[in-house]
Structures are given as structure tokens and as C-alpha cells.
Amino acid sequence: MGTEGMDEASNMKVVLKHYVSGSAQETDMHLTAGTMKLKAPDDSNAVVVKNLFLSCDHYMIFKMTKHDRYADPYPLGSPITGYGVAKILDSAHPDFAIDELVWGITGWEEYSLISDTTNLIKIEHPDVPLSYYTGILGMPGMTAYVGFYELCAAKKGDHVFISAACGGVGQLLGQFAKLHGCHVVGSAASPEKVDLLKNKYGFDEAFNFKDEPDYNATLKRYFPEGIDIYFDNVGGKMLDAVLLNLRANACVVMCGMITHYHLEQPEGIHNLPLMVNKEARIQGYLAVDYYHLYPKYLETILPLIKASKVVYVEDVADGLENAAKALVRMLSGRNVGKQVVAVNFL
């Protein structure tokens, strides 16, 4: 590694210029040059990393918005943060050594000093594309795994509905459900995505929600016997329509509610009272609280990836200079597959 021993390096960063209201725009961020000491302070537990891949995830919009409803907003003028894959350049932490690969929360910049290594996870299997550790082998993968295998108690033959089904979490949820013998229907935002759902991920059915004026009627058409499990990635009107179509003892696993992240006052859900008679359950969760299961997940998923029993589609933008554009593209649903930014190549 030519970077070892370097005192200071130039460091490009993606910085939030101002807080977003409404939809995020590329101009809400800018690329700025800085420098960075590639040395972890001796008396710290920090590591210095070179960032390889950055993940565009929906939750980031609420950190770009100045209200603390869901999480602390990004500080203005600093590089935004998110999940990424990185290589250790220097370490003052006993558990991390130079040249090791890790995934976890890092900065949108070339090099980062990571002080909180609590959820920094070592990559022990580099024989798959490293970008997968932002998706199928990272937080979205764990989100799908926990949602499907830990929380929903799916049975063979269950009728499963997934919204935002083409995203990093949705595409995996659908494949897990199919492997489990469920009947799986997904919704997405374009004909291209609907095609992927049916012909690449093996969903039984899929529809473009933008073509559906009446979600209740749509769901009745796809689920004449009702829905057993709904993986909710969008919230809003679709959740309300799902509540009308739940079977007894149904489960709604709330992976995220992306239509709401940027709203101060989210849309009202009117059909919750139906949950009493349907004995239904809604469960919210964060994958991060299940990371102790990560080794178990890898044991499950790595053989499936290697045997092509699970497929995974990425949408990779090249270079930090395209990062803001990629994030905005993903937030507006124009990506196809998990949106990643390749920062540097090894």
C-alpha cells in the first residue's frame, strides 16, 4: 500500500450545503477538497480508512432534513455519512489491522477517520464483489434477513406482498420468500423494475404502482384470499390499502416508510382499527440491533450467492464526483437495483 506512511493526503468530500425541504436535489450537496492525516491518533480507538464503496440508502433523506423526527440531521459543512466498504490504512484499535477490509458507517469522502468502531464489521469473505457489503452482505441484507427469518414467521404457502420490491432490501425479501415456498407479489415504480421482479428475481407477480389508481382494488386482484405478510418499505396509502386486505393473524413488517421520510406530518393511516379483528401485528425494527446474527446470515447467504440461488442487482455510479447525483437518483426511485457509489478501485 502506497498510502502507508503518508502524512497527509488530499481528500475529496461530499458535503451537505443546506438542509433539504421537499425532495433532495444534487445542488443540496457539493464536492469539496480537503486534506486528511492518514494516521489514527495513538490515544484513540480510531481507525483511518480508504473508502471503496458508498451505499445510497433511503434513511439518508431524513438526515438531510432539519427535523429530528427520525434521527440527528447531518451537520452542515461536514461530509455526509452512510454505510460503506473500506480498507484500513491505519489503526489505533486492537481489533483492526492495516489492510483489513471492513463495512459499516463511514464518510462520503476518499479517506475517513472512524472513531466509533462499534458497528464496523470485518470482511472475512472478499471472494465476492466487495460492493455487495453495502447491500446483500451489508445492512440491507441483514434488514431482509431479520425481517424474513426473525420477525415475520412465514410459512410455506403464505401470501407475501413487498413494496419498493426492487430496492436493496425488497429484492432479497422476495427471493427469501420464494425460497421458503411463499406466493410473492411486489410493487415497484417502473415497467423496467416490474420486469426485473418477475423475470430476474422470480416474483410470482409484480405491478407498477404508478399505473394503479386504487390500491385496494389492485391488492384484491393480486390477493383474492388476502395478505399474510406485508414487508412495508413505503408506508402511506399503500399500507392503508394493505390493512384492508390482511388475512387473520397477518404480520406487517415495517422495514422503512420511504414515502414519509421527508414529511413533517406524514399521511394518516385510517385502517388500523381493523387490526383488532384480524389479530394482526405491525413490527418495526432496525437491522443494526440484530448484527449479532450476521455470522449466521453469512452462513446462509454466501452459499446461495455462490450457487446463484439468489441474484443481486446493483446500480453502481463511478466516482465521488457522481455520488450526489446517484443519491438523488436513488431517492427519486430512478435507480435499478441497489445504488452504490464506487469511490476508489483497489
Next chain:
Amino acid sequence: MGTEGMDEASNMKVVLKHYVSGSAQETDMHLTAGTMKLKAPDDSNAVVVKNLFLSCDHYMIFKMTKHDRYADPYPLGSPITGYGVAKILDSAHPDFAIDELVWGITGWEEYSLISDTTNLIKIEHPDVPLSYYTGILGMPGMTAYVGFYELCAAKKGDHVFISAACGGVGQLLGQFAKLHGCHVVGSAASPEKVDLLKNKYGFDEAFNFKDEPDYNATLKRYFPEGIDIYFDNVGGKMLDAVLLNLRANACVVMCGMITHYHLEQPEGIHNLPLMVNKEARIQGYLAVDYYHLYPKYLETILPLIKASKVVYVEDVADGLENAAKALVRMLSGRNVGKQVVAVNFL
């Protein structure tokens, strides 16, 4: 029993005149005289009962309303039905014998022919007031038991909030939670009820929600550290405010949503997206699907009643002629304690 061998008896009934829109009125029902053969048809599995106590329960309003959102409406011109305590006068069912006492769904009339005995439960412990089998020892008791002991996974020290806390279910939930070592706060609709909650049922705190213009502020005052468990008997704005005040891994047990039962389009709930980050759960249920636990419940509750470790307050109306008035009174929240109608005395 003087009734044995009787061929036909006069039978007063409470009949629904027309479907309710808005709030129920006494004039929506009327008392009408009929006759009844006190003999179960030989080729049936039916029983003929003399009704002793009838239960006024919130779910009845949606059966009085002509929309099938929650349940089948009562047929017009027939006696309304509900939970009650009754004595078997004649039986064509091998499991039920003459003079046995039962509780379950019966008619609002003096005598009923019960064809579906699936959820008719024999009273094996008549050494408590028989009216208790409409409440603490009946469906409301099982609702509280299942909600507290089966669904919410309460821990000692948990902060518990109960709405409609003075009702048949709420008063028990609060006492179960106190016995379990929880900190318990209840809301109710009058100063008299607030007094009962604090001084009779042993709630730590209670408030009259009608005095509270801002439920979010109210809950922040009573739960500065947040709510672990909410037993939701009302839905609506209070649920929305609770969602803002949940702690991590909180649970909302949805026992009923009485503010919504009579609404075609219930009020919107806006704060569900918060459930993701709070990893919260909402669970709907019906006690009837847990009746296999009834013997276990009796083992728990009967010693508590006999040792006065659980108190139970009833509001008993005397006679079928006062039944409609009692039901309307309960539906408008003017009862104090579980509303019962005494039909006949033994």
C-alpha cells in the same frame, strides 16, 4: 326447576329497530314481547337457557351499525346478542345438562335458544357473584389476561399506559400491571373515574383526557422517560400521541379502538413511521382465540379475587326494561365500572 316441562313461556326481548348512524340512542332499540318454547329440538345440539346477566360491551356499537367493516350487523327485528350469564333449562347437547350455569354469547331476552355452543363456557365456580362472568371472569377478563400475560411481555418497572382505563378490561389491565411491578397510568372520561383509578384500582397516576388539550404534552408529563407498553382501548388521537412517546422496543396492545367503532372512515394515524426507529410493535387480538387458556386464567384470578388482591367494580342495571338505556349509557362513557344488566334473579 319450575320451568322444566313448560311448553311455552312469554319472552321479553330487546330488539334493534333500525341501524344506528352516529351515536346510539335508547330509541334505536325497543322492548317487545314474544313467546318461546323452552325445549331444545331433539335433533339439534342446541340448548335453551334462562338469561341471568347481560354484558354491555363496546364492540356492540358496530353490530348496531349497518356496515360490515368490523363484523356482521345485528339483523333488524331480532333480539340483539352479546355476552351473558345463563342457566341451562333444556339441552340437546351432550356436554350441557339442565341447571348448569354457562357464560358466552346469548340473546338480549329472557330465554334464548343457543344453537352454536362452541364458545359457551361452563361456570364451575359459582361461589363468586355470577355477574363477574360477564366481566372479570368472562371475555373482558380474558382480554386483559391475554393482553397482559400473553402479548405484551411486560417487565417489572415498565412504564404502562392504559386508555379507557376504568372499563371492564382497563381496570384489570391496570391491576395486573401493578401486581407485576409496573408503573401504571390510566386515562378516563370523568373525575369520578380518575378517582377510582387512583384510589380503588391502585394506578400510580390517572387523568381525565377531557381536561387535556394536547395529549402529547400530557403524555410527556406522565411519562418523561417514555412509554414501554400501551394498552389501547380507544385508537385515534391518543394512539397518535402515544406513538410519539414510545420507548425503544415498545409494544402497543390493541384491545379495541372504541373511538372508531362507529366511524366509516376512522381518523388518520400519522406517527406510524416512528415505529421503525423505535423498533415498536402493535398487536391486535381477540380474546376468543385464547379461550383454551381460560382454565389457566381462573387458576390465577380466582385466588386474587378471593384474597381481595384484585378489585372489580360493576355498574348493574336492573331488568331488561333498562337494558337499552344501560347500553347507551356505557357507549357514551357514563357508566362507572363494568356495565351489566341483571335480567332475572335466581
